[in-house]
Amino acid sequence: MPATPTTGREWHLVARPHGWPKPEDFALRETEIPEPGEGQILVRNIHLSVDPYMRGRMNDVKSYVPPYELGEPMQGGAVGEVVASRSDAFQVGDHVLHHLGWREYAVVDAKLGVKVDEALAPLPAYLGVLGMPGLTAYAGLLEVAALKEGDVVFVSGAAGAVGSLVGQIAKLKGASRVIGSAGSAEKVKLLVEEYGFDAAFNYKDGPVAEQLKEAAPDGIDVYFDNVGGEHLEAAIGSMNTHGRIAVCGMIAQYNATEPNPAPRNLIAIIAKRLRIEGLLVADHRHLQQRFVEEVGAWVRSGELKYRETTVEGIENTLDAFLGLLRGENTGKMIVSLSA
Numbered sequence: 001m002p003a004t005p006t007t008g009r010e011w012h013l014v015a016r017p018h019g020w021p022k023p024e025d026f027a028l029r030e031t032e033i034p035e036p037g038e039g040q041i042l043v044r045n046i047h048l049s050v051d052p053y054m055r056g057r058m059n060d061v062k063s064y065v066p067p068y069e070l071g072e073p074m075q076g077g078a079v080g081e082v083v084a085s086r087s088d089a090f091q092v093g094d095h096v097l098h099h100l101g102w103r104e105y106a107v108v109d110a111k112l113g114v115k116v117d118e119a120l121a122p123l124p125a126y127l128g129v130l131g132m133p134g135l136t137a138y139a140g141l142l143e144v145a146a147l148k149e150g151d152v153v154f155v156s157g158a159a160g161a162v163g164s165l166v167g168q169i170a171k172l173k174g175a176s177r178v179i180g181s182a183g184s185a186e187k188v189k190l191l192v193e194e195y196g197f198d199a200a201f202n203y204k205d206g207p208v209a210e211q212l213k214e215a216a217p218d219g220i221d222v223y224f225d226n227v228g229g230e231h232l233e234a235a236i237g238s239m240n241t242h243g244r245i246a247v248c249g250m251i252a253q254y255n256a257t258e259p260n261p262a263p264r265n266l267i268a269i270i271a272k273r274l275r276i277e278g279l280l281v282a283d284h285r286h287l288q289q290r291f292v293e294e295v296g297a298w299v300r301s302g303e304l305k306y307r308e309t310t311v312e313g314i315e316n317t318l319d320a321f322l323g324l325l326r327g328e329n330t331g332k333m334i335v336s337l338s339a
Contacts, residue, residue: 004105007030007031007033008031008103009029009104009314009315010031010104011028011029011317012026012072013058014026014070016059017055017058020322021058023318026318028318033107034107035084035107036086037107039087040108041082041085043078043100044104045078045105045337046080047080047124048077048314048337049101049131049335051076051132052226052251052324055325073103074102075100075101076099076102077099078099078101078102078127079124080096082095087110090115095116096115097114097126104314124310124334124336128331129299129304133165134291134295137162138165138291138294139279140224140246140248141166141224143287144246146244147170149173151175151221151222152176152177152178152220153179153220153221154212154223155179155180156224156225156235157181157249158180158197159182160226160331161333163224165295165304165306167191169304171196172303179201179215179216179220180195180197180200180201181201181212182200183203184204184327187202190330203231208230208233209234209237209238212238219238219240220239221243222244222245223245223246225246225248226249226250228247229262230262232250232263233265236268236269239272239274244276244277245277246279247276251325306332307330307331308332308334309329309331309332309333309334310334310336311323313335313336313337314335320334
């Protein structure tokens with residue numbers, strides 16, 4: 001194994017974005033690689049994750065997770081190889097999933113790392129279908145939205161890492177009809193022809209409410225929200241009585257500088273007796289073992305398909321993140337470093 005370099009590159013947030021993040025809000029800096037302390041491991045990152053929730057961490061506001069600190073390395077999911085260990089739990093050469101991404105090397109507390117097996121699944125899969133996005137889809141649909149056999153399900157942002165899995169899991173669990181929205185004709189085609197959605201539409205082609213009613217003339221029972229705004233308003237309008245909405249994200253509003261007027265039909269929650277619940281994957285860790293077993297089996301059998309959009313190089317991590325916010329990814333956005 002080649003000697004570990006003494007320095008590595010890492011991305012720092014240097015200014016808090018107002019609206020859409022700009023390149024000058026970030027800096028790629030070279031810093032010294034520290035030695036791991038007792039109970040720690042040094043990891044050479046191989047694949048990094050960029051995710052929509054990271055935009056919220058760039059704001060200095062109180063939330064469910066602390067904001068990124070200015071002038072400090074950013075964080076995110078990563079999988080890498082242990083190159084030095086002072087923990088009995090990890091040996092040099094092990095692969096580990098952790099949350100100190102946006103950098104080439106990371107010193108990780110061993111108790112915060114999860115050993116992963118490349119023989120069971122490709123390493124990037126632990127950041128996507130078998131990682132946080134996969135568990136988000138699984139828990140959000142089955143526990144938060146309480147999917148029942150025969151339900152009609154609508155998923156926004158359906159070609160993304162979470163949405164594409166929600167639709168497929170819904171079909172595997174007996175949904176009678178699954179509809180998805182996406183931002184291009186190519187993604188709409190993918191949803192229907194590869195992922196098995198019953199219908200899909202391009203939200204840029206016309207009002208979401210009209211397209212949704214055409215795709216689900218008898219209404220919907222479950223809405224899995226990744227977008228918010230106009231999509232949420234349209235879903236409330238199409239909801240059947242006692243419908244359930246799992247709010248995973250509102251990417252349409254992450255870079256907004258003015259309040260979004262939609263949804264304007266919240267009064268329908270009363271007449272329809274709707275249930276709307278926010279979703280944080282950290283609240284559903286108790287499903288982890290069941291999730292890995294069930295979804296892992298679907299992946300191995302080919303019943304559940306997934307896509308990844310891969311960007312090469314630590315220097316392109318910011319471009320990958322901004323591309324994710326623009327919807328340029330199909331499936332999970334991954335940044336791959338040298339293997």
